[in-house]
Amino acid sequence: MTMVDIKHIVEEKIQIIEVSGDVDASSSIHLDNAMSKAVEQKTNIIADLSGLSYISSAGLGVFMSYLQEMENNNQQLILCGLNEKVLEVFQILGLDQLLIIKDNKEEARLQLDATV
Amino acid sequence: MVLSDKLKMRISIILAIVCWLVLTYLDIFFLYKNPGNSQPPLLSRIFEALFFAFLYIYFRYAIVKAENFNFLDLLWRVFVTGLIATLVSLLITMSYKFFGNNTLLKSSLISNFFYHLNIGMVSTFLMSTFIIWKKLILYQKSKLLMQLWSLFEYSMIGALLFDLLGYQIPDPVAGAVYIFLLLQGLVLTFNLKWVAYLNFKQKWKSILFIFLVTVYWWHFLRLLMEYRNQPAIVDIFMTKVFIAAMASFILIYAIIAILVILFNLPTSSVFERKIKEAMDFQRLSQSIPAGQTEEQVYEILLDSSMSAVFADAAWIEIEAAAESKPITYYRNIEQAEVQEIKESVKNSTLKKILKTEFDQVSNPQKITASLKNSMYKTIMVFPVMVQNVQIGSLALLKEVNEGFNREMINIINTFVNQASISVENFRLINEALENERYKEELKIAKRVQKALLPENLNTEGIFELHAYSVAADEVGGDYYDILKINDEQYAFIIADVSGKGTSAAFHMSQMKGIFHSVARITTDPKEFLVHANNALSACLEKTSFITGSFFLIDSSTKTLRFSRAGHCPSLYYCSSEKESRYFQNKGLGLGIIRNISYSRYVQVNEINYSEGDIIILYTDGITEAVNANNDQFGYDRLKNSLDKRTDLPPEEIKQGIIDDLYQFTGLNNLNDDYTLVIIKF
Numbered sequence A: 001m002t003m004v005d006i007k008h009i010v011e012e013k014i015q016i017i018e019v020s021g022d023v024d025a026s027s028s029i030h031l032d033n034a035m036s037k038a039v040e041q042k043t044n045i046i047a048d049l050s051g052l053s054y055i056s057s058a059g060l061g062v063f064m065s066y067l068q069e070m071e072n073n074n075q076q077l078i079l080c081g082l083n084e085k086v087l088e089v090f091q092i093l094g095l096d097q098l099l100i101i102k103d104n105k106e107e108a109r110l111q112l113d114a115t116v
Numbered sequence B: 001m002v003l004s005d006k007l008k009m010r011i012s013i014i015l016a017i018v019c020w021l022v023l024t025y026l027d028i029f030f031l032y033k034n035p036g037n038s039q040p041p042l043l044s045r046i047f048e049a050l051f052f053a054f055l056y057i058y059f060r061y062a063i064v065k066a067e068n069f070n071f072l073d074l075l076w077r078v079f080v081t082g083l084i085a086t087l088v089s090l091l092i093t094m095s096y097k098f099f100g101n102n103t104l105l106k107s108s109l110i111s112n113f114f115y116h117l118n119i120g121m122v123s124t125f126l127m128s129t130f131i132i133w134k135k136l137i138l139y140q141k142s143k144l145l146m147q148l149w150s151l152f153e154y155s156m157i158g159a160l161l162f163d164l165l166g167y168q169i170p171d172p173v174a175g176a177v178y179i180f181l182l183l184q185g186l187v188l189t190f191n192l193k194w195v196a197y198l199n200f201k202q203k204w205k206s207i208l209f210i211f212l213v214t215v216y217w218w219h220f221l222r223l224l225m226e227y228r229n230q231p232a233i234v235d236i237f238m239t240k241v242f243i244a245a246m247a248s249f250i251l252i253y254a255i256i257a258i259l260v261i262l263f264n265l266p267t268s269s270v271f272e273r274k275i276k277e278a279m280d281f282q283r284l285s286q287s288i289p290a291g292q293t294e295e296q297v298y299e300i301l302l303d304s305s306m307s308a309v310f311a312d313a314a315w316i317e318i319e320a321a322a323e324s325k326p327i328t329y330y331r332n333i334e335q336a337e338v339q340e341i342k343e344s345v346k347n348s349t350l351k352k353i354l355k356t357e358f359d360q361v362s363n364p365q366k367i368t369a370s371l372k373n374s375m376y377k378t379i380m381v382f383p384v385m386v387q388n389v390q391i392g393s394l395a396l397l398k399e400v401n402e403g404f405n406r407e408m409i410n411i412i413n414t415f416v417n418q419a420s421i422s423v424e425n426f427r428l429i430n431e432a433l434e435n436e437r438y439k440e441e442l443k444i445a446k447r448v449q450k451a452l453l454p455e456n457l458n459t460e461g462i463f464e465l466h467a468y469s470v471a472a473d474e475v476g477g478d479y480y481d482i483l484k485i486n487d488e489q490y491a492f493i494i495a496d497v498s499g500k501g502t503s504a505a506f507h508m509s510q511m512k513g514i515f516h517s518v519a520r521i522t523t524d525p526k527e528f529l530v531h532a533n534n535a536l537s538a539c540l541e542k543t544s545f546i547t548g549s550f551f552l553i554d555s556s557t558k559t560l561r562f563s564r565a566g567h568c569p570s571l572y573y574c575s576s577e578k579e580s581r582y583f584q585n586k587g588l589g590l591g592i593i594r595n596i597s598y599s600r601y602v603q604v605n606e607i608n609y610s611e612g613d614i615i616i617l618y619t620d621g622i623t624e625a626v627n628a629n630n631d632q633f634g635y636d637r638l639k640n641s642l643d644k645r646t647d648l649p650p651e652e653i654k655q656g657i658i659d660d661l662y663q664f665t666g667l668n669n670l671n672d673d674y675t676l677v678i679i680k681f
Helices: A028-041 A057-065 A067-073 A084-093 A105-115 B005-033 B042-062 B071-098 B108-137 B143-164 B172-189 B193-197 B200-228 B241-285 B294-309 B335-344 B348-354 B406-452 B502-521 B525-539 B596-601 B634-643 B650-665
Strands: A004-010 A014-023 A044-055 A077-080 A100-102 B313-318 B327-331 B368-370 B378-386 B389-398 B464-470 B478-484 B489-497 B546-554 B559-565 B571-574 B579-582 B604-608 B614-618 B674-680
Touching (some): A004 A028, A014 A028, A014 A057, A014 A105, A028 A044, A028 A057, A044 A057, A044 A105, A057 A067, A057 A084, A077 A105, A100 A105, B005 B042, B005 B108, B071 B108, B071 B200, B108 B143, B108 B200, B108 B241, B172 B241, B193 B241, B200 B241, B241 B294, B241 B406, B294 B313, B294 B327, B294 B406, B327 B335, B335 B389, B348 B389, B378 B406, B389 B406, B406 B502, B464 B478, B464 B650, B478 B502, B489 B502, B489 B674, B502 B525, B502 B546, B525 B546, B525 B559, B571 B634, B579 B634, B614 B650, B634 B650
Parallel strands (some): A014 A044, A044 A077, A077 A100
Antiparallel strands (some): A004 A014, B313 B327, B313 B389, B368 B378, B378 B389, B464 B674, B478 B489, B489 B546, B546 B559, B571 B579, B571 B614, B614 B674
16 A cells, blocks of 8 residues: 655645655645645645655646636735656646746745735 | 175075974984984074074164164164064964964974974074164274274174084073183173264163063073973973073173163253254254245244243344344244343443444453343343344343253354355355356447457558557456548547546547547548537546547548547658657647636647558557556657668558567556557558
């Protein structure tokens, strides 16, 4: 079984979701739960994927499925810390055109501060 | 030559009769020649011994094998054989007395003839009884017992031979042999284990039959005594060691058997109970036959438990039965009373069990309790567990205080456990059947899906196509297809539904429908993808998307127009440049943006192709396949694998790449769907 570890940190104005391990068809449920909770809070979200070593199409589907809802909520999702392989997966699918992807958390925070 | 038992029986009885006739003839002839002499010739004694031997052999075969008898049948045989022998001897005596005045009958020749007839009868009775006693003694065989019995039988044969010497009781030598045999017989007579297997009624019948045996015995003794007093008798039968030992042994065993059965009469109900418990246990152990339900197991459990512990009332409640409706059975008790008892129970363990909230391994010490304010004084409660989860409870009630002893608790515990196993097996079998059905369904789905994917295509010399596709599960989400638009144009698609398994397979078939309908309306790659995205937006699950690449091959202009919808970049080998590369173009997966703005993300590319060019299309299962070190097969290995084989026909390229892939992954199971398509112009 592949393992995934997800931490959900709620700060004053933003939430941080830290994902590490592998996200495949079975473990994507955990990611979905975390994202669902975060989207409910209606504050901006930084997904820190620096610990993520593999993401399958089902995992990508989780991020994708909340795009419309977050747009309606006026929420922003910023991904950061993607390793080369994971970034490539996002790029091939074209999700890099829809999501903001930053190198690290600090840049992601700056990005959010700039847009507010 | 092997003789059948039946034939052996017939031969031995005929020989026995012949020996008896010869013996009788010899004795009477001897008496006729030497009147007044009472020492019979050796020859006649030999025939007498042979007569005993053949009679013994006859009864050995006549009395059925130990496995097929029951004790009463055996005793019945003894009774009947003895009865016939006695009746015949009585008839002889009566006719003798009736014609007592006839001078002819007074002749010693005639009286000896009748005497010999009587000897035949007595011998028959003794031999048949002896064989049956043997069967009874050897009912529970042990090695020692078998050895003792063989010794006894050999000693008896020895006695038979000894008798030929002419010594008879009370001769001291003969007496010693007799006592030796008697002691052996005494040791053997204490094997009476069969008595324990009789129920009360059978014990009484056995006593009756064995008693009658002693009556016959006494009758024959008196008869022979009478003859003994007649001086004219040629052969003194009853003082032969063999006969005396056998007769004594039969009597001793009969007396001891009667006594043992008498003393066992009061305990026979215990044995009957044990047998019944064993039968109930067997009924519970049998797996539930087809067409029967779990309910029957619960009923059997309730009834056998009640009778095993003499409960006055009982109930069983199963909350989580197979059909998920609760089952309750009450015996000698009303539901209202059950509710009252349940409320009055103070013991916490019992309360838990009754509420089906029990979750530990039962502790047999604490499952009984005394009741107040009820006609029942004691209650015993058992949890019914299936796969370590309590599904219900069994409660037994008694009108006396402390009515359940430790043994009863153990018995019910065994019953409940066995019932649980039966129910568990039953459920597992049903689950297995269900799974089997699902497997069949999936096999059908797999066949249907295979038919959705074309294998080889006739493209009239424009290009050649070979494909390889395998799903990680029975069905998968990979799709490729080709559609002939007209003589010059072919539309081709490769697609990969997110996720895998059945849900992916459904979306894959939707994609096939979309391809075949939309590609007939528009062959423009961008328009095709926008239409497909629109169509899929309405029917894809929220978290699902499909990546794909659409190609339009036009042989009249030798152009290839294509768009990528988030699918892995296609690998293209250009034969003129002798170089392969991945197409780098923008795109977005289908179903990710479910509105008109999708068109912004679609890009159309166009290239000219020439003969020998190759397109490699694949799904991410190929590039993301990992080996034991968790390294991915990746784009570079795929490219290298193609570069080695660009001159080969497409089928061999396909096979080569697949071989490279499996060599790389080793024995690792595939965890995604693999699809590889080779198009060579």
